[in-house]
Amino acid sequence: MRSLSFLSLLFALTMASGAARASDSHAGYYYPEPTSRETYTASMAQGPSASKRSRVGFTVGINKTQQKRGYAPRYHIFAKGADAQKLIIVGTGSSDYNTLFRLRALMASLTADARATPLFANMPEPENLNFLDLCKLIGFTQVTVSDGDTLAHRIDIR
Incomplete structure (x- = not known):
């Protein structure tokens, strides 16, 4: 009986962790599971020309600007999701962005x-x-910032 209870608990935990991963397929790949979350209500609406292309172009532009500097980027920024609606920012240094502050x-x-x-x-x-x-104007609905090691913070944009 005890092993059946243990197997039931193990199954429930496996299903719960699978559901969490399904809701954020990028956690565990680009950054750890978010350790904190918040919702931001933007001061502006999504722009009429916001599109997947504009969001991807935005990240390409930021990355190009970083590459023109005389040093390695301290973070990488990219758009993910079916419509590139999720902005991900990951620190590259071991201690640059290791606190929420x-x-x-x-x-x-x-x-x-x-x-x-x-x-x-x-x-x-x-x-x-x-x-x-700006993220809202371009059409991002979520921003995740991470130190790329143990810390990730999720911001849902409304």
């Missing part, structure tokens, strides 16, 4: 970069917008 500092740095773009400069009150607002 450092991940949020990276997001603040990306906000500064976003505010320097012509897109944001033409918005009313660009100083009140942040990187997640």
